[in-house]
Amino acid sequence: MNITVIGTGYVGLVTGTCFAQMGNSVTCIDINQKKIDNLKKGILPIYEPGLDSMVVNLFKDGFLKFSTSLPDAMKKSEIYFIAVGTPPGEDGSADLQYVLSVAEEIGTNLDKYSIIVNKSTVPVGTADKVKKAVQEKLEKRNLDIDFDVVSNPEFLKEGEAVNDFMKPDRIIIGTDSKKALKIMEKLYSPFSRSKDKIIEMGLRDAELTKYTANSMLATKISFINEIANLCEILGADVENVRKGIGSDQRIGNHFIYPGCGYGGSCFPKDVKALIKMAKINGVRPLLLEAVEERNSIQKHILAKKIFKTFGENLNDLKIGIWGLSFKPGTDDMREASSVVLINELISKGAKIHAYDPVAMDEAKNIFSKKLFDEGKIILASHQYEVCEQADALVLVTEWKPFRQPDFHALKKMMKKPVIFDGRNLYDPYELKELEFDYQGIGR
């Protein structure tokens, strides 16, 4: 099939590449000229394990093309995937300006039956808005061309995106058109070979499914974080409580790891958007509001522990940070806990020495140049470099290279043997024996 994917970020690039891998002819469109130029040279805008070699090979073999011109791509295409960003607006609702501008551009250039697929995470009712935007443009051109809008939310996880797309748990297809459903089923059949993973539903059901899934996962995290905070007060170890409840199959072990808050481009924005959707419709989403508030507080928990240990004046303290991305396996720092922590520590006078296996280039985009120029943030070339003469080490992202550090070496190189473990990676008893001041979450 001839497919156009509009928006070449985490979702669009993975979607386009995986469809191309199945033998489809895919054009990935982005408005960012530099992104497109770089992709043609084999330079990817994102870090995603396994993706770069696929992109390079599929581009070389002609299955994958990159362009900034949607009208050019439309000459040959019959399916359009909209995979542009839907960031939170000022009131928390999803900002649909990018989605709708793509819909208008499609309507301006549509010349045959096509399927327009919303891959972006969009509020309930967006498919109707997309339909209307396309229809209005067609009417302006005095054309009566048949088209269908489908909601096909994406569930990939950054860091495991290729595998998730290739072997999805489920493929949600929301549509009111039998014709579109048949084409979508055919397109997705290579990803659904071992068992039928396609779940067909209405457009609104599909749109809400995505928000519900992310909000449920965020709820699990905020729940265990709340229990972790209680554990600290009650003298219990949340890691034991976690294992104790996770072994109950009705609860399960996934997404009940306590920590310093969830981040990324999806959970925070999707919980906010669902809250907004409920409020617009006259419902107060009590649970979701609590999930969001717990997470906002949780992002400050490491700073709070640091202040308790060192006081609120951190002048002349060197704090080492391990991990900047919002989770391991990605360079994405959107809404990352590290950003909240680093800004808070700097505001109290600390000097930050940070290391992340892949997100350090992204850190230069996130923090102001002034902070680097003034030496308030120094990015290290090795994880142990941040520990040299450090007053404390803070583990923020549980990347694999941080999982079994040489604590003897760490103790020798640090000024003070103090570790704040934002992901409960380390054994408190082992560190106590080594005479570290160890502070985890909820233990």
Ligand SMILES: NC(=O)c1ccc[n+]([C@@H]2O[C@H](COP(=O)([O-])OP(=O)(O)OC[C@H]3O[C@@H](n4cnc5c(N)ncnc54)[C@H](O)[C@@H]3O)[C@@H](O)[C@H]2O)c1
């Ligand atoms: N990142 C994830 O893990 C993930 C997972 C599932 C769903 N989603 C959803 O998918 C959507 C995209 O997320 P993302 O993380 O890939 O975003 P992203 O910011 O990485 O990529 C979006 C891309 O769209 C491009 N763009 C914007 N307007 C455009 C236009 N008019 N024409 C062409 N390109 C345009 C931008 O330049 C950017 O490259 C969001 O709605 C998000 O919520 C994201």
